[in-house]
Amino acid sequence: MIEIPRPVGLKNAYDVVVIGAGPAGSRCAKLIADRGLSVAVFEKRAEIGSPKRCAEGIGVKALQRMGYNGNERFVAQYIDGFYLYAPNGKEFVMDYGSPQGCVVERKVFDKFLAYDAAKAGAKVFTKIEVVDLLKDNGAISGVVIKYGEDVFEVKARVVVSAEGIEGKMARKAGIDNTNKLINVDSGYQYEMANLKLKDANKLYFYLGNEIAPRGYIWIFPKGDHVANVGIGIGGGAGVKRKAKEYLDSWIENHPEIFADASVIEENAGGIPVGGLLKDMVRDGFVVIGDAAHTVNPIHGGGMDEGTRAGEIAAEVICECLNREDVSHDALAKFNELWWKERGEKLRRIEKLRxxxxxxxxxxxxxxxxxxxxxxxxxxxxxxxxxxxxxxxxxxxxxxxxxxxxx
Amino acid sequence: MVVKNIPSICLSCGGCVGVCPHDAISLEDMKIIINESKCNGCGTCVIFCPVGAMTLEDKPTNEVER
Structure with missing residues (x-):
């Protein structure tokens, strides 16, 4: 008889299964594992953190919240301020005089968060896709995973979806997290080298409907001559060209920065800049991060918000597991806490957008x-x-x- | 009409999966898969796609008649 190969170390059941080893998922898994509960994290990609869909900027305070001091090797560049340009070219300069944030290397940053989750006792798996949910009397009771061409059932008392914008499990659990076109930015980015930047310690933002309708162009330095150069534009009516075309035109029109530059990497992505969900839980199920649209609606940053959502979710899930009540109503404390701590503020920012x-x-x-x-x-x-x-x-x-x- | 993905242009970012109002697109093994029985050719993903990797095509006649 041929033995069906199983992923090494996979158990049949866990207290919690987390889908997706991005920042939100790994952060959530770490904090749950810290409390002694069994956690599995399934990442569908072969390499955590790659390909990135991100300009890679994060505040120092957010890193400190996660126990990092900014000397880790995922830091590509310290940032001490920004330049912002109005459509008429008016320049705003902010110089804080000391590093307030940094641009990270997501390929390394996401791995650090996964290392931390693993070190805390979570079991992290790569190249394993969650393809369905198990249900027991309507409650979510686990996941179906695809490993190679084989599928396995894995039981869980709580399933956390941190799947990103392409996640399907929330919909399967009965949470409609479809992004309305009006609430999602179409993003495109080059990582470029040999740029001429006047100050590599600052972020650059360029506004204007001609260059980036309902969005902006950014330059996020990753070194003296290296940067993420990207664009996010509003989906929907009035947008005549693709994000990539807008960005290419703008780069061509700025030889003072790009004349000798090369493209090192290309990225694309959808940025959920609105459509916050009132209810992010079901019986035995929680959705966080980009999949739950927990993103800052004005600048589109998702790492800080996603990890915060993961932290709040971890706290609530542990409490619910201790009380042996993972019903919708018990897990709904996540909605309450998240909306109080983050949602109300993000809702105001969404109005600004x-x-x-x-x-x-x-x-x-x-x-x-x-x-x-x-x-x-x-x-x-x-x-x-x-x-x-x-x-x-x-x-x-x-x-x-x-x-x-x- | 039905949407087609052009793999040579697509970066597999998955944004089209998130915006599809008909749950007709998925990212499987890092490739975009379109469920043609669910796709009604609304073009939402075509508008969204940052790189122009989604395109609308006529549904083959035999499939429409089936």
Whole structure:
């Protein structure tokens, strides 16, 4: 008789199965394993962290929250501020004078998070795809995994979907996390070398409907002459060309930066910049990270938000497992805590995005003339939006946008 | 109409899976797979795709009649 090969070390049942070893999944798995519970993490890719779909920027505070000090080898570049350009070229400069964030190497960063999960006792598997959910009286009770051409059932008391934008398991669990086109940015990026950057310690943001409709172009340095150069544009009506075409045109028009540059890597991705979910749980099931749209809606950053969601989910899941109640109503504490700690703020930022995306370049230039760099930082953090509303009220055609901010 | 994926252009980012209103697309073994019985040719993924790897084509006649 031929023995069916099984993934090395795979057990038939775990307290928790996490789908996806991105930052949200690995962070969640680590914290659950820390409390002595059994956890398996299934990553469908052969290499954790690759291919990236990310500009790789993260704040120092977020790294510290995860127990890192910024000296780890996943740090490519420290960042101490940013340049932001209005459509008319007006430049905003923020210089904090010390590193406030960094651009990481996702291929290494994601692995560090997976190392941490494994070290805590979680069992991490690569090249294993979760293809279905097991159900018991309507409650999620495990997963079906595909290993090579074979499938296996793995039982779990709780299943966490941290599958990213392409995840299908939330829908199978009865949570509609389909991204409406209006709430997702179409993203494209080159990692480039031999660029000419005036300051490699700062991020660069370029706004304008001509160059990036309802979005922006970014340069995130990863060294003196290396950077992620990318674009995110709004999906839907009015967007005439592909994200890649907009980015290529812009690069061609900026020989002062790109004349001698080479492309080292190409990335694409969908960025969920809205459509926050009220209910992210079912009986025995939780969805987090990009799959749950836990992303900052104005800048599209997902690592900080995804890992925070993973942390909150871990806390609630452990509590529920201890009380032996993983019903929807028990796990719903995750909804409550996440919305209180993150959701309300992200909802305000989503409204800001809805205002900005409705503005013409002329409107954006008008706004740029009224704002300080501190205003921009406040607004992006969901703070002081009343000031923005007041400015909008001064221009008759923008009055209706001010009502969005209420 | 039905959507087709062009693998030579596609970067397998999976964004089309997330935006498909008909649950007709999946990322399997890092390849985009289209379930033609679910796809109604709405073109949402075509609009979304950052690189132009999704294209609408006429459904082959024999499949429509089947």
């Amino acid at each position: 809805q205002v900005i995306e409705r503005m013409s370049d002329d409107d954006l230039n008008f706004l740029a003339d009224e704002l300080t760099v501190q205003d921009i930082i406040d607004f992006a953090g969901g703070k002081n939006l009343r000031k923005l509303a007041k400015i909008l009220l001064r221009r008759p055609k923008l009055i209706k946008l001010a009502t969005i901010l209420r």
